[in-house]
Amino acid sequence: METIKYIIKRILQTIPLLIIVSLISFFIIRLSPVDPLAELKLNPSVSPETVEKEKARLGLDKPIIVQYGKWAISFIQGDLGVTSTGEKVSQKLAERIPNTLLLTTLVIFLTWLVGVPLGIISAVRWKTPFDRLMTVLTSIGMAIPSFFFAVLLLMFAVKTGWFPIGGLTSPNFGEMHFAAKIIDISHHLILPVFVLFTISLAGLQRQMRANMLDVLDSDYVKFARAKGVSDNIVIYKHALRNAVNPMITLLGFEFAGLLSGAALTEYVFQYPGLGRLILEAVMKSDINLVMASLMMGAIMLVTGNLIADILLIVTDPRIRSRA
16 A cells, blocks of 8 residues: 555656646747747648647747646647647657657667676676676777767668668558568667667666676675575575666666667667657757657656656565655
């Protein structure tokens, strides 16, 4: 019961955060001298009635605080307006969010699957050739900008022809059977996943290594070894449980971190994700699309943090006792 109360309290605490994010985003965008409906007005396929409807919905002829209130009410009601091309914002988000969740979920899963064991091995084999090699490799991974790495891999794909150079599916995707569709999507995901995986892996492995080294140097670990407890029990039963808790906290930030880091990667590979959508919307000053995308990003961050809090309650009895 106490755990449920703690989770409900954490959910309620996210509401002020989302309001602050929306306020900052809205005022920064609206204080720009650019007309938020400029692209919509220039689009010949959009009727004047649609433009006037959007103008009235956003209250552009009213004070900016009133505009924010009208936007917030519309957002809560699920009316996200239209993009500069006349499409519904909700439809664009529905197309892009599953693609971003697919990409980020794959990257996080692979990063943890590889990064945590490598961090443990590096800590256990501290100052060995393996540890020094991993230190060099992770330093290179952290130093390479994701955009530059993505461009290099794109050039590699163009020259070799081994990988698709854009999108999530092939032109004949609709004609494929189920197994072929899965293979086609997987083939398109290899390069963007590899770019984000390489960048994320470097930081995660180093963090896990540092946590394990701290725990392995603690008094209770030394005492357990002095009593003759085997290394496997000391490392995997005692040390790992304490070293992994800070990593679970970082898990919540990986969703938002990957969203921002994936924007340029998605743009290079023309991947139809939320990060690329936000970048294109900002370049076009599409207020409806920018605000909706930013709020979706904030919701992803809040959701990630909530998942991390729940996992911490499960893994750490000290937090359960305080919940």
